[in-house]
């Protein structure tokens with residue numbers, strides 16, 4: 001019985017993959033905007049992209065098997081990303097969006113060189129807060145946090161296990177214990193007092209899905225992330241290239257080993273920041 005079920009699910013996966021490839025081939029004349037992240041985090045960015053560019057076609061690659069990226073060395077991340085870009089480049093793409101702060105902050109120039117298409121990254125928007133001298137806390141993965149350690153007027157915390165907790169509970173994000181991660185699995189100094197920080201910067205796209213938990217804990221005046229600036233840059237590029245689609249309805253294709261789960265999460269998860 002067990003063997004039969006395994007064979008059936010195996011066959012089902014093969015048929016589904018063939019079907020997805022068929023659909024993608026069918027629309028091969030489309031020029032996709034590819035979106036890449038280590039897992040579901042980039043779906044928070046994708047959700048904003050489809051709102052701003054309602055007529056574009058998107059290709060989402062969530063590399064959930066290799067998550068978390070934030071605890072890996074730059075060398076390892078680069079070799080993973082090169083392999084992933086090789087997969088993405090099998091499709092006709094007009095731009096690549098790194099919906100991942102860890103890749104953007106650490107590897108943007110290597111990835112730009114390799115991708116061969118216009119590549120956009122997402123970065124924690126620290127400059128504005130620093131200039132305005134706001135009390136600001138940056139929450140990010142360990143790898144990203146290391147890049148901001150010496151930024152004046154900025155407190156930085158690297159969270160070691162939060163992305164794993166989010167990935168492990170993608171269909172029940174209520175279960176993610178943010179406060180526990182903060183207390184037991186974080187590096188960096190911060191003031192743990194409600195209302196102390198004016199601004200919290202979310203330096204990892206996964207955290208967008210637990211924004212309410214973070215807000216409840218710190219009670220800042222505002223919580224920001226790099227999506228707005230990424231969209232601003234992408235819009236400028238597409239406009240200059242006269243490449244903004246005007247007539248179609250948006251479509252999103254999911255590729256990679258976890259395509260099915262990511263598509264389901266994209267469809268079922270509500271607006272970003274509801275959890």
Ligand code: DGL
Nearest residue numbers: 038041069070101102205
């Ligand atoms: N969501 C990604 C980021 O923005 C990657 C997190 C991870 O895999 O550690 O940093």
